[in-house]
Amino acid sequence: MAIYEYVCSACRKPFELTVSMAEYARGLKPACPRCKARKAIRRFTSVNVKTRSKTGSGWSG
Ligand SMILES: [Zn+2]
8 A cells, every 4th residue: 555646637636545556556547536537647756855955864775
């Protein structure tokens, strides 16, 4: 299970969704919680790419 961030391309509402690997592999098309449109686009979070300007601190491989 992983939490993915989506943004609805119809109403621009961002939302999070917990998706299992099986569901994700099947090409899950989540419905927007606001307008119910199945036009959600996956947002790519940069959690692992945050330490860019900072060198050294918190860099634990
Ligand atoms: Zn929407």
